[in-house]
Amino acid sequence: MSLAGHPVDLAPLTARGQASFARRARWSLPEIAFWLIAVATVFLLPSKHLILTEITILGLFALSLDLILGYAGIVSLGHAAFFGFGAYVAGLLAKYGIVKEPVLALVVSGLAATVLGFVTSFLVLRGSDLTRLMVTLGVALVLREIANQLDITGGADGLQGIVMEPVLGHFAFDIFGKTAYVYSLITLFILFVLARRIVNSPFGLSLRSVHDNPLRASAIGIHVNGRLVAIYTVAAGYAGIAGALLTQSTQFASLSVLDFERSADVLLMLIIGGTGYLYGGLIGAILFKLVQDYLASVTPQYWQFWLGLALVMMIMFGRFYGAIIAAVIFGVCTVLQLNFLHSILVTIALVLVLGIARPRILPFTANITERANSLQRSIRARLGRKAGAANASGA
Amino acid sequence: MLTILFDGIAYGMLLFVVACGLAVTLGLMNFVNLAHGAFAMAGGYITVILVNRLGLPFLASLPLAFVFTAAIGILLERTLYVHVYGRPPLEQVLFTIGLVFMSVAGVDYVMGSQQQFVSIPSYLQGQISLFGVGIGRYRLLIIAICGLLTIALQFSLAKTRFGSRLRAAVDDARVARGLGINVNAVFAVTFAVGTGLAGLGGALGAEILGLDPIFPLKFLIYFLIVVTVGGTSSITGPFIASLVLGLGDVAGKYYVPQFGAFIIYIIMIVVLIWRPQGLFSRAVAK
Numbered sequence: 001m002s003l004a005g006h007p008v009d010l011a012p013l014t015a016r017g018q019a020s021f022a023r024r025a026r027w028s029l030p031e032i033a034f035w036l037i038a039v040a041t042v043f044l045l046p047s048k049h050l051i052l053t054e055i056t057i058l059g060l061f062a063l064s065l066d067l068i069l070g071y072a073g074i075v076s077l078g079h080a081a082f083f084g085f086g087a088y089v090a091g092l093l094a095k096y097g098i099v100k101e102p103v104l105a106l107v108v109s110g111l112a113a114t115v116l117g118f119v120t121s122f123l124v125l126r127g128s129d130l131t132r133l134m135v136t137l138g139v140a141l142v143l144r145e146i147a148n149q150l151d152i153t154g155g156a157d158g159l160q161g162i163v164m165e166p167v168l169g170h171f172a173f174d175i176f177g178k179t180a181y182v183y184s185l186i187t188l189f190i191l192f193v194l195a196r197r198i199v200n201s202p203f204g205l206s207l208r209s210v211h212d213n214p215l216r217a218s219a220i221g222i223h224v225n226g227r228l229v230a231i232y233t234v235a236a237g238y239a240g241i242a243g244a245l246l247t248q249s250t251q252f253a254s255l256s257v258l259d260f261e262r263s264a265d266v267l268l269m270l271i272i273g274g275t276g277y278l279y280g281g282l283i284g285a286i287l288f289k290l291v292q293d294y295l296a297s298v299t300p301q302y303w304q305f306w307l308g309l310a311l312v313m314m315i316m317f318g319r320f321y322g323a324i325i326a327a328v329i330f331g332v333c334t335v336l337q338l339n340f341l342h343s344i345l346v347t348i349a350l351v352l353v354l355g356i357a358r359p360r361i362l363p364f365t366a367n368i369t370e371r372a373n374s375l376q377r378s379i380r381a382r383l384g385r386k387a388g389a390a391n392a393s394g395a
Numbered sequence: 396m397l398t399i400l401f402d403g404i405a406y407g408m409l410l411f412v413v414a415c416g417l418a419v420t421l422g423l424m425n426f427v428n429l430a431h432g433a434f435a436m437a438g439g440y441i442t443v444i445l446v447n448r449l450g451l452p453f454l455a456s457l458p459l460a461f462v463f464t465a466a467i468g469i470l471l472e473r474t475l476y477v478h479v480y481g482r483p484p485l486e487q488v489l490f491t492i493g494l495v496f497m498s499v500a501g502v503d504y505v506m507g508s509q510q511q512f513v514s515i516p517s518y519l520q521g522q523i524s525l526f527g528v529g530i531g532r533y534r535l536l537i538i539a540i541c542g543l544l545t546i547a548l549q550f551s552l553a554k555t556r557f558g559s560r561l562r563a564a565v566d567d568a569r570v571a572r573g574l575g576i577n578v579n580a581v582f583a584v585t586f587a588v589g590t591g592l593a594g595l596g597g598a599l600g601a602e603i604l605g606l607d608p609i610f611p612l613k614f615l616i617y618f619l620i621v622v623t624v625g626g627t628s629s630i631t632g633p634f635i636a637s638l639v640l641g642l643g644d645v646a647g648k649y650y651v652p653q654f655g656a657f658i659i660y661i662i663m664i665v666v667l668i669w670r671p672q673g674l675f676s677r678a679v680a681k
Contacts, residue, residue: 075485123668129484130427134623135667141616142660260612264492271489305500311493315486316478344501355474 024200034279035189042182049177055289056184057245062269062281063188063195064238069267070275071199072231073211074124077133077263078140079239081120084258086113086240088147091159091253100165106187106244113240114233121232125225137260144258158254162247173249180249187245191238195278198234207231268311272319302340306330309347316358321365325354398530399649400642405534407641408541409603411634413596413614414621415548416589418633421622424565424582426480427487430494431593431618432611438464438594439601439610440502443511453516457540457598464594469587476586477579495611503608510607513598537599544592549630561585620663 041052061083068074090109092098099105123135147153154160166172171179198204209217210224218224247253256262265288273284291310295303309329314322329350333343354361417431438460445456471494479490519533552558564571564578572578597606604614617640625636640659647658 075488077488123664126668130421131623131667133427133484133488134619135664137616137619138660138664138667142664145660260615267485267489302500302504304496305504308493308496308498308500311489311496312475315482315490315493316475340504344504347497352470352474355478358478 021200021202025197031279034282038185038189042178042185046176046178049181051289051293053177053181053184053249055285056181056188057242057249058266058269058289059282059285060184060188060191060245061239061242061266062273062285063192063278064235064242064281065266065270066275066278066281067195067199067235067238068232069270070277070280071204071207071211072228074228074232075129075132076124076136077260077267078136078138079235079266080258080260080262081136081140081143082113082117082236082239083243083246083262083266084140084143084147085116086110086243087247087253087257088153088159088243089113089240090244090247091162092152094162094164094248094251095159101169102164102167102183102248106241106248109244110237110241113243114237116240117236118229118233120236121229124232125228137263140258140260140263144255147255147258153253156255158252159247160252162251162253164248164251173251177249184245184249187241191241192278192282195238199278203227203230268307271314272323274319298334299340305344305347309351312351313354316355317361317365320369399646401530401538402534403642403645404638405531405537405641406603406645407638408538408545409596409600410617410621410641411637412541412544413593413600414618414637415630415633416586416591416593417618418622418625418630419585419589424480424586426476427484427491428476429488429491429615430498430611431590432614433495433498434464434468434590434593435597435600435614436498436502436606436608436610437467438597439513439606440506440511441594442513442598442601443506443606446513453513453519457595460598461591461595464597465587465591468590468594469583472583472586472590495615499608499611506608508608510605511601512606513601515602533602537603540599544595545630545634552630557581557584616660620659624663624666 041048045052061079064082065076065079068076068079086109089112090105093105093108094100094102099108120139123139124132127135148155164173167179167183171183173179199207206217206222207227209220209222210227214224243257246257269284269288270281271284272287273280273282292303292307295306299306306326310323310326312322313326313329316322317325329347333346338346413431413435416434417428420426420428420431441460441463442453442456445451445459446453451459475494479487482490515533519536522531523535552561560571560576560581563574564576564581568578597604597610600606604610620640621633621637624640625633643659643662651658
């Protein structure tokens with residue numbers, strides 16, 4: 001390459017680029033710890049394998065939503081479409097003995113969902129966020145209606161009579177859910193590493209630029225729609241595999257895999273955990289499932305009330321303080337041992353008061369956040385100085 | 396055949412009365428209010444309480460359902476919704492889903508999860524024969540009320556001072572403020588009327604749509620279809636869309652029960668792909 005006839009040496013630039021990608025791809029200590037803990041739960045919490053399996057599956061599902069929402073900025077209110085599609089494909093494959101081996105069936109289900117994702121990805125390219133929300137919601141509802149009407153999917157009764165072969169021909173699914181958990185966890189880890197590579201690649205960076213400013217991204221030569229189609233397709237495959245895992249581990253698929261609530265829940269998990277750093281979906285799934293499990297044991301049937309309260313508060317006061325406020329309200333109701341009717345009334349009253357007082361509360365919370373941030377900055381600066389000194393002596 | 400046509404029109408009219416409030420909040424105020432169905436549910440349950448438990452006459456409870464729901468609407472608008480205006484659609488969606496979850500669980504606990512029925516007075520039951528076509532009296536009442544409401548709405552939006560203020564506030568809130576229009580008050584009143592109409596629709600529709608705690612989720616998609624297909628810039632768009640939807644749904648369920656439900660979803664997707672702003676919207680300058 002040359003500029004006005006003079007040869008330009010690009011080697012230093014390329015090297016810098018590669019170094020930057022290498023730095024992004026490096027595994028940090030907390031990340032390694034996260035996965036080590038995950039592995040440890042296999043041995044340390046044998047009685048909790050059923051819920052852990054569920055968390056793993058939901059984590060994978062939320063991870064797939066993070067790929068499109070956190071990295072590409074595509075809002076979706078119908079991500080359950082791919083989850084449910086994968087779930088039903090896996091169920092049908094096993095029930096009719098088309099693909100008996102679970103891992104292979106998982107791959108086939110994922111590919112099926114990928115194809116569906118590719119086809120429907122063209123629907124989300126156009127229009128505003130609102131249009132996208134409606135279209136994705138519509139796609140999920142159409143699929144749910146199809147699953148409801150077809151004879152082969154069992155309609156409202158769900159897909160019954162699924163019998164799973166042992167994984168890889170050796171590891172049979174046991175009633176304690178150990179095989180299912182290890183199987184799901186390995187699948188999650190493999191797909192997570194893949195997703196990590198994707199988002200840290202030049203492709204992933206270009207996605208971020210599309211997310212931040214599509215117009216500018218296209219101005220520097222990024223084919224915006226191509227990127228969106230690609231990531232939407234990949235995410236659909238991920239969601240499909242998550243759905244297939246659910247079917248394989250529970251040996252059942254019902255209409256609930258395509259419910260609106262499922263799309264809403266996964267969105268909620270991702271919002272709880274935070275978007276755009278891959279772990280958000282996993283952390284969100286853990287928190288969501290644990291809280292849901294707890295609430296369902298305290299107020300069975302009505303736990304969604306508290307979920308709704310948390311959502312409302314989190315939007316009004318930010319993720320962190322909203323969750324705290326919701327937890328405090330729930331705690332007050334529990335400590336006072338109010339029955340559910342009184343809890344509702346107290347909560348509604350508190351919510352209205354908080355709504356009126358919000359302009360006064362916000363500066364207060366902002367103040368706390370600012371102090372916490374400055375503390376964090378000063379700690380980081382100290383650590384950074386040490387690291388900087390070490391580097392300097394090394395060089 | 397004509398009976399189906401008639402039922403479809405009544406159904407569509409109901410959908411319109413419930414959804415037109417959503418058309419206003421979504422289209423005019425750019426607020427994604429997925430909790431709109433919850434207000435319709437509130438209206439339905441208020442009627443159930445008034446008629447079945449307190450023994451008020453059905454016709455007298457209808458305006459009360461409107462008033463109570465509008466009061467709930469304005470209370471929530473002033474305290475909660477006002478903080479979420481102008482936020483990204485995703486946050487508004489999450490916020491209103493939260494409200495839906497709360498209302499569903501709360502109503503489930505207070506009123507029970509079974510379907511509720513309003514006892515309709517005997518003079519509204521049964522059919523009358525008109526030009527040889529059997530027509531349900533109750534459906535005739537629905538069409539009459541909803542038709543009058545539609546005309547009143549169209550008139551108040553197009554001809555009154557309030558209507559022109561609202562349109563000005565929507566077209567350009569800043570300029571409207573500059574002209575001395577109290578935009579917040581206009582929006583609050585509009586929101587209240589919208590939710591009140593949803594409550595009235597819920598009260599009227601308890602018999603036809605079926606009233607249970609998951610009402611807001613069950614009919615959410617219908618309201619959204621009406622608004623997205625009809626466009627949000629006028630009253631006539633959603634009106635035509637809800638009539639088409641009502642007719643399509645009733646006829647579809649009657650003639651092809653297998654495919655009745657997803658024909659309307661597919662219509663919605665196609666319309667949104669073809670014209671993202673809705674079928675009947677003005678050209679949008681964006």
